Amino acid sequence: MTDLVRTQQRYMEEQWEPSPWLQRSTLTPWADYAWHASLFACRRHLPDDLSNHTFLIVQCGAGDDTHFYQFEGAQRVTITDISVRALRVTQQHCDNPPAVIADTQHLPFRDNAFDYVGVRSGLHHLEHPYDGLAEMHRVANRGYFFVENQKTPLVPLLVWMGALEYEEDAGNQVYRFTRGEVAQFLGKLGAAHYTIETAWFLQIPPLLALSKYVPGRFPLVLFKSLLFLVNRVFGRLGNAFCVVVQK
Ligand SMILES: C[S@@+](CC[C@H](N)C(=O)[O-])C[C@H]1O[C@@H](n2cnc3c(N)ncnc32)[C@H](O)[C@@H]1O
Numbered sequence: 001m002t003d004l005v006r007t008q009q010r011y012m013e014e015q016w017e018p019s020p021w022l023q024r025s026t027l028t029p030w031a032d033y034a035w036h037a038s039l040f041a042c043r044r045h046l047p048d049d050l051s052n053h054t055f056l057i058v059q060c061g062a063g064d065d066t067h068f069y070q071f072e073g074a075q076r077v078t079i080t081d082i083s084v085r086a087l088r089v090t091q092q093h094c095d096n097p098p099a100v101i102a103d104t105q106h107l108p109f110r111d112n113a114f115d116y117v118g119v120r121s122g123l124h125h126l127e128h129p130y131d132g133l134a135e136m137h138r139v140a141n142r143g144y145f146f147v148e149n150q151k152t153p154l155v156p157l158l159v160w161m162g163a164l165e166y167e168e169d170a171g172n173q174v175y176r177f178t179r180g181e182v183a184q185f186l187g188k189l190g191a192a193h194y195t196i197e198t199a200w201f202l203q204i205p206p207l208l209a210l211s212k213y214v215p216g217r218f219p220l221v222l223f224k225s226l227l228f229l230v231n232r233v234f235g236r237l238g239n240a241f242c243v244v245v246q247k
Helices: 003-014 029-043 064-071 084-093 129-139 155-160 179-189 205-213 217-237
Strands: 054-057 076-081 099-101 114-120 140-149 193-199 240-246
Touching: 003 084, 029 064, 029 114, 029 140, 029 193, 029 205, 029 217, 029 240, 054 064, 064 076, 064 084, 064 114, 076 084, 084 099, 114 129, 129 140, 129 179, 179 193, 179 240, 193 217
Parallel strands: 054 076, 054 114, 076 099, 114 140
Antiparallel strands: 140 240, 193 240
């Protein structure tokens, strides 16, 4: 185990506060969409019926992405993380999926063990994010997907404004991916069919806290339309991207 893994493990066991946004049923429609927009972007490329497929969600954290896919119909989900506490929190909130302690860079599963493998906001925690991606490729039978930070010329400005970070509380540097780099690596892995979508994906808790004051259907339509427009025009410079690979 490397120092970085040990440091993050200690942080997760001793200092981490699980996200309060887990319960989709308690969010108003537009807040639910805002919090999960990046996951919806992946979801669009997965089969309509998720119940027949096995899923591995790596780096489950508090289980937000696990909960999302279960809510969308996935029934056979396994989770991994380096933190026992993260696995327990996710199990409590997500219908008790089987849990395995594992470093994403060395997954303890055979090749093609799961139909789909995915993660949101996990790979940037790794010392070698592309080793983690290669492992996801190896254990996925039909496909894999991830949501991550994009490296753009705006990043230094956004960090200076306090909207983004170079280093997180867990002790990891925030690795930011570029389209070209990901495409090149997927090519090396032999992945022929994939989509890379860059966008502005909001994950801002104070904004979501406002959601209880604007309930109802209209704000969702308005919010989706605004986000769609912003991403049509400025999506290339977005803070994040979503990659879905079909094997
Ligand atoms: C931001 S959280 C993940 C959030 C979650 N995927 C979601 O959508 O809410 C990052 C997680 O990565 C885990 N982690 C950090 N380094 C890891 C490693 N090398 N292998 C596996 N998990 C790791 C941390 O314990 C933490 O739970």
